[in-house]
Amino acid sequence: MWEVDCSQAPREKLREQGFWTCEGAVSEETASEVRQEILAAHAAGLLTQSGNVLAVRLHDGGRGGVTREKPNVFEADLVLAGAASCPKVLQQSPVLAALLAQEGMLRKTLNESWPWLVLDRLEQAKVQVNSGNGGAFPCHFDLPSAAAKGARRVLTALLYLNSDWREGDGGEVEILPFPFPDVPVAPCDRRLVLFSSCTTLHRVRPYTGACGRVCINLWFEGEVSVPFPAPLPPCERYDAQACKIVRILRQQPAELRAFCKVWYANTMAESLRDAFEPSEELDAALALHFEEMRAVESRIAPTTLEVLRECLPFKETPLVLRESETADLSGLFDGM
Numbered sequence: 382m383w384e385v386d387c388s389q390a391p392r393e394k395l396r397e398q399g400f401w402t403c404e405g406a407v408s409e410e411t412a413s414e415v416r417q418e419i420l421a422a423h424a425a426g427l428l429t430q431s432g433n434v435l436a437v438r439l440h441d442g443g444r445g446g447v448t449r450e451k452p453n454v455f456e457a458d459l460v461l462a463g464a465a466s467c468p469k470v471l472q473q474s475p476v477l478a479a480l481l482a483q484e485g486m487l488r489k490t491l492n493e494s495w496p497w498l499v500l501d502r503l504e505q506a507k508v509q510v511n512s513g514n515g516g517a518f519p520c521h522f523d524l525p526s527a528a529a530k531g532a533r534r535v536l537t538a539l540l541y542l543n544s545d546w547r548e549g550d551g552g553e554v555e556i557l558p559f560p561f562p563d564v565p566v567a568p569c570d571r572r573l574v575l576f577s578s579c580t581t582l583h584r585v586r587p588y589t590g591a592c593g594r595v596c597i598n599l600w601f602e603g604e605v606s607v608p609f610p611a612p613l614p615p616c617e618r619y620d621a622q623a624c625k626i627v628r629i630l631r632q633q634p635a636e637l638r639a640f641c642k643v644w645y646a647n648t649m650a651e652s653l654r655d656a657f658e659p660s661e662e663l664d665a666a667l668a669l670h671f672e673e674m675r676a677v678e679s680r681i682a683p684t685t686l687e688v689l690r691e692c693l694p695f696k697e698t699p700l701v702l703r704e705s706e707t708a709d710l711s712g713l714f715d716g717m
């Protein structure tokens with residue numbers, strides 16, 4: 382059922398920029414049937430409104446969380462911690478159930494293209510319907526929940542099922558692949574988007590289309606000890622000092638995530654306002670975001686930010702050149 386062709390786009394992009402996209406990941410027929418099944422499950426009330434925990438400063442000065450719903454976004458987890466969940470959705474969705482049952486086929490294809498991922502388990506799978514009217518996701522990483530002890534989640538895969546998506550409908554998943562330029566990816570039918578669960582910041586822009594925006598999210602476990610995206614590819618293409626800073630950040634994913642709060646401070650704030658209704662809790666979350674952003678910023682040497690502001694975002698080198706370049710230099714990745 383999966384028809385992912387990994388030769389469509391340069392493979393090294395996943396390792397270098399932390400994301401990769403391809404078209405036609407399933408047949409038109411499968412896409413249409415699965416979309417209908419997910420919309421039918423939603424119509425039957427089997428999906429629940431999606432929520433996010435907003436980090437806020439509590440009255441006692443501590444850091445706490447309040448859950449806020451994301452208007453117009455509905456979801457159901459079909460696999461949780463590697464086990465089937467929400468059987469009602471699967472019972473009435475035979476094509477979706479078959480597609481999920483064949484996730485091993487997708488994993489095999491991905492492992493053949495990127496052997497260093499060593500994907501060995503589908504940890505979580507979710508279906509989502511965004512009913513429009515501006516439904517959005519704030520900037521986030523797809524870190525496993527704190528409750529999932531020992532989770533080895535490394536890769537996020539998003540499959541879009543929206544044959545009627547049109548330019549202007551919004552709902553693009555915007556990838557923020559520091560230090561590269563932001564990339565809005567339209568949720569086009571049969572498009573598969575892959576990225577690093579723990580280090581690729583992303584959001585969903587407000588969706589205003591007339592038909593539901595449907596997607597399937599898959600989270601895979603794999604080899605957590607291989608830095609992904611890689612500390613950096615051969616560096617002649619980019620400024621050496623900026624490369625060094627990026628390399629250091631990429632070797633410490635928690636620091637990279639903290640750094641993103643500074644680098645993407647305003648985009649993150651805007652994405653929170655896009656995704657949630659105005660409320661005191663949202664204001665508190667925005668206040669904490671900027672407080673934490675300033676705390677991280679105070680730990681960064683001003684010259685570091687100056688260098689990065691001068692050199693970033695790194696420009697993409699034309700793909701033809703990049704492919705032959707990396708073929709020649711592929712040995713440099715060994716043992717990283």
Ligand SMILES: O=C(O)CCC(=O)C(=O)O
Pocket residue numbers: 509518523539553554568583584585596598
């Ligand atoms: O709907 C999308 O395109 C992505 C959703 C997402 O980022 C998530 O569920 O974590």
Ligand SMILES: [Fe+2]
Pocket residue numbers: 521522523583
């Ligand atoms: Fe996400």
